Amino acid sequence: EAKRNDKHGWRAYDPSMTDQRTRESILADLLEHAVEAGQLGVHYQPIVDLATGRTVGVEALARWQHPDFGFLPPSEFVPIAERSNLIHAIGMHVLAEAAGQVRAWQARQHTDPLQLSVNLSPRQLLKHDIVTDVVAVLERTGLSPAHLTLEITETAIVDTERAAPILARFRALGVRIAIDDFGTGYSSLQYLLGLPIDGLKIDRAFVTQLDSTTRGAAVAEAVVRLGQILGLDTVAEGIESPAQVAELQLLGCTSGQGYLFSPPRPAAEIEDSLNLIPPQTVG
Numbered sequence: 001e002a003k004r005n006d007k008h009g010w011r012a013y014d015p016s017m018t019d020q021r022t023r024e025s026i027l028a029d030l031l032e033h034a035v036e037a038g039q040l041g042v043h044y045q046p047i048v049d050l051a052t053g054r055t056v057g058v059e060a061l062a063r064w065q066h067p068d069f070g071f072l073p074p075s076e077f078v079p080i081a082e083r084s085n086l087i088h089a090i091g092m093h094v095l096a097e098a099a100g101q102v103r104a105w106q107a108r109q110h111t112d113p114l115q116l117s118v119n120l121s122p123r124q125l126l127k128h129d130i131v132t133d134v135v136a137v138l139e140r141t142g143l144s145p146a147h148l149t150l151e152i153t154e155t156a157i158v159d160t161e162r163a164a165p166i167l168a169r170f171r172a173l174g175v176r177i178a179i180d181d182f183g184t185g186y187s188s189l190q191y192l193l194g195l196p197i198d199g200l201k202i203d204r205a206f207v208t209q210l211d212s213t214t215r216g217a218a219v220a221e222a223v224v225r226l227g228q229i230l231g232l233d234t235v236a237e238g239i240e241s242p243a244q245v246a247e248l249q250l251l252g253c254t255s256g257q258g259y260l261f262s263p264p265r266p267a268a269e270i271e272d273s274l275n276l277i278p279p280q281t282v283g
C-alpha cells in the first residue's frame, strides 16, 4: 500500500504505517467483543480535598485486559473506540459499573457522599440520546445525578453550538460538568463565558511545572487562578510530590489526584482510602 506524500507524489510502501493500521483494525475487532467477554474493567483513582486530605471522590478509568495480549492502556484503545463508534458501549459499561460501585460505597460512609467522575469523549457527548442514556444508568444504579461529574475535553466543546444544549440538559438534572486536561486543547477560552461548567481539571502538564521553572510555575498559577476567579472547582491532575501539594494549597486549588495519593486501582484496593464502615459481618 502506498500513501500520497505532500511534495513528492507517491511514497514507497511503509511497513510501520501498515503495521499500525493492521494493529488498529485487529484491536477494533477484539474490542468489539471485549465488553461482552467481560474484559473491560474499571479502576478508580481517589480525588483528594487538598485542604483536609480526605478523599471526596473517585475518577473511573477504563481498563482492558485481553487474555492473549494482556493489558492495553486507554491511550491506545480509547482513540480506536472513538473512531469505530464502540466508545458508546464502552462508556456506558464504565458508567454503569462505576455508578453501582460508588452507590455501594456511599452506603458505607458517615461523611459527605463520595462523588463519581467519569470521562465522556467528544463523540459520546454529541450522541443524540446521551442524556437519556446517562439518566437510565443513574436510575438503574440509584446514583444521584448530583453525585456524578462528567469530564469532557475542550475538543468536545469546540462545536459550542452543539455542546451547549446538551450541557444545559445535564445541568438541569444536577449532573456536574468538568473540563478535563484544561489548557492543553486548541480551544479558545470563550466557552468559559457561555457554557454551564462546574469545574476545571488542571492538566498534569501544568502541575508538573509548579515546582520546576518560574515560567512554568507562572502558567500553572494562572490556570488555577482562572478557575478560582470564575468560581469553578479546580482539580489538579497528576500530583506526584508533596511540594506540588504545598504550592496548590497556597494557590487555593480545591482538590487533586495523582500517584502521590494513589494510582488508579481496582475497587477493592482503594477502599482503604475511603474511610468506609466495615461491611456487615454475619454470625
Ligand code: C2E
Pocket: 045, 060, 061, 062, 073, 074, 075, 078, 087, 090, 091, 094, 119, 120, 121, 151, 180, 181, 204, 237, 238, 239, 240, 257, 258, 259, 260, 263, 264
Ligand atoms: P484522564 O481522564 O485525563 O485521566 C487521567 C490519566 O492520568 C489516567 O491515565 C491516570 O492513570 C493518569 N494519572 C493519574 N495520576 C497520575 C500521576 O500522578 N502521574 C502520571 N504520570 N499519570 C497520572 P489512564 O487511566 O491511562 O487514562 C488515560 C486517558 O484515557 C484518560 O485521561 C481519559 O482521557 C481516557 N479514558 C480513560 N478511561 C476512559 C473512559 O472510560 N472513557 C473515555 N471516554 N475515556 C477514558
Ligand code: MG
Pocket: 059, 119, 151, 180
Ligand atoms: Mg479524566
Ligand code: MG
Pocket: 180, 181, 201, 203, 237
Ligand atoms: Mg485529565
Ligand code: MG
Pocket: 181
Ligand atoms: Mg489526561
